[in-house]
Amino acid sequence: MQHRVTAIYRNNIAMSDKKRIGGVIISHGQLANELVAAAEAVVGDLDHIRAVSIGWHDDVEMAKAEIEQAIKEVSQGIGVLLLTDMFGGTPTNIAAMFLDNNDVEIVTGVNLPMVIKVASTMRETTLHDLAKDVEEQGKEAICRATTLLVPQKLKKDA
Amino acid sequence: MLEATIRVTNTLGLHARAAARLVRLAATFSSGVNLRRNDTHAEANAKDILSVLSIAAGRGVELQVIVNGVDEKDAIQQITKLFTNNFGEE
Numbered sequence: 444m445q446h447r448v449t450a451i452y453r454n455n456i457a458m459s460d461k462k463r464i465g466g467v468i469i470s471h472g473q474l475a476n477e478l479v480a481a482a483e484a485v486v487g488d489l490d491h492i493r494a495v496s497i498g499w500h501d502d503v504e505m506a507k508a509e510i511e512q513a514i515k516e517v518s519q520g521i522g523v524l525l526l527t528d529m530f531g532g533t534p535t536n537i538a539a540m541f542l543d544n545n546d547v548e549i550v551t552g553v554n555l556p557m558v559i560k561v562a563s564t565m566r567e568t569t570l571h572d573l574a575k576d577v578e579e580q581g582k583e584a585i586c587r588a589t590t591l592l593v594p595q596k597l598k599k600d601a
Numbered sequence: 602m603l604e605a606t607i608r609v610t611n612t613l614g615l616h617a618r619a620a621a622r623l624v625r626l627a628a629t630f631s632s633g634v635n636l637r638r639n640d641t642h643a644e645a646n647a648k649d650i651l652s653v654l655s656i657a658a659g660r661g662v663e664l665q666v667i668v669n670g671v672d673e674k675d676a677i678q679q680i681t682k683l684f685t686n687n688f689g690e691e
């Protein structure tokens with residue numbers, strides 16, 4: 444037991460030294476808050492992820508300022524990934540205003556596995572690669588559950 | 602490389618929170634830790650929660666735990682214990 448406690452302690456120290464790519468989840472209504480809360484229940488505290496829930500009647504400038512503040516809070520200097528609820532929707536359109544900043548990428552159609560992917564990625568990676576991984580993960584996580592009964596269709600090592 | 606056969610016995614199976622506990626434990630070892638379902642042969646990396654969830658191991662499923670590395674003995678012992686303790690659940 445002593446050994447395990449020491450190992451966890453070492454692991455935490457190693458993790459805190461490493462810079463992480465930040466994440467901002469942006470949605471209509473309270474969806475973003477709830478996605479982050481659910482991911483936290485699974486993975487634990489998510490210091491590098493923020494939720495911005497845009498009310499249906501919120502002012503665009505106010506929403507933009509909120510996203511800007513969230514990006515600042517989670518940025519550790521190696522990029523911030525914005526996950527939005529729906530391509531073509533207001534949250535995505537407002538998020539797109541930050542795209543001229545090279546440290547920002549957007550992936551749309553956020554689901555819980557995508558948030559968990561950002562939350563649990565510990566290895567060193569680039570913003571571009573993480574964005575691709577998260578896009579792929581989000582698509583892979585959508586399946587007809589009945590297909591799980593067919594063994595050969597199961598993905599071997601996600 | 603060490604292998605052990607274990608059965609998922611907690612009511613909810615290897616669900617999100619149980620999987621998270623497994624991943625946290627596996628991450629404390631430098632050894633690689635993989636799981637393989639004995640029925641479908643689907644494999645998962647026990648250090649990646651989404652990979653663990655993808656094998657959808659419900660109650661009653663038999664798994665091989667495959668551990669490979671310098672601390673494999675300790676790793677297989679503690680991981681097996683986590684399963685036999687039902688992840689601290691019912």
